[in-house]
Amino acid sequence: MSASLPYFRYHPEPVASGSIRESAETCACCERATGWIYTATFYTAQDISGRFCPWCIADGSAAERFEGEFTDSYGLDGFSAEILEQVTRRTPGFHAWQDPHWLVHCNDAAAFIGEVGYAELAAHSEALDQLRADLRMGGWHDASRLENFLTHLGQGASAMLFRCTSCGTHLAYADAS
Known part of the structure; x- marks a missing residue:
């Protein structure tokens, strides 16, 4: 199992929220089994077989490689590009019945x-x-x-x-x- 999970400023407890769980699955981005896998939403037009590890979310590589977002930008209009990037492309989303928003x-x-x-x-x-x-x-x-x-x-x-x-x-x- 890998070292401690990356810290997400805008989702500090992704394991407690159920967005990340322990798993032997291989990450669809880095192709490594890190011991953890993301379980919530990812919006992209691409076909992806598998899910992402927390590290590929944190460093932005999953969102960049698969041209997608973990959260819709609804409600974030007018915020800096850095905040928008951090929330939508470098922070785990969460499970919701309706479209989740920040x-x-x-x-x-x-x-x-x-x-x-x-x-x-x-x-x-x-x-x-x-x-x-x-x-x-x-x-x-x-x-x-x-x-x-x-x-x-x-x-x-x-x-x-x-x-x-x-x-x-x-x-x-x-x-x-």
Whole structure:
């Protein structure tokens, strides 16, 4: 098994989130079995047989070789080319029912923490309040339906939890099948 995994500023715990797991698979990019493999999304027009190791994600070689991205750039408009490159081409994406997207705060992309249910989200009241406000703006005007939806996160719907890389504020968006 290889040394410790590369550090991803915008996805600091990819094993805990399920985006990277232990595996004997060979990386489709470097053709080595590193002991770890990426399991989430990769967007490309090319045909790829296999998945990538974390090192080929971190150094950008997988995205460059296969002309693809691990995350859509939705929500990252107006950010520097460096941030865009880091998030979309050098950071593991994550599993989601709908198209995953990256949240931002303090003029930077936030760090993806993981998919959470209500109990985990409630531990970060600022994220819960922000999600509640976002859902109201999105058309959830019936307060009791909204609270019922939120308290049942983890049962058919979940929240994607992020943390600001500058101030530490937690953010979330809802994801459902």
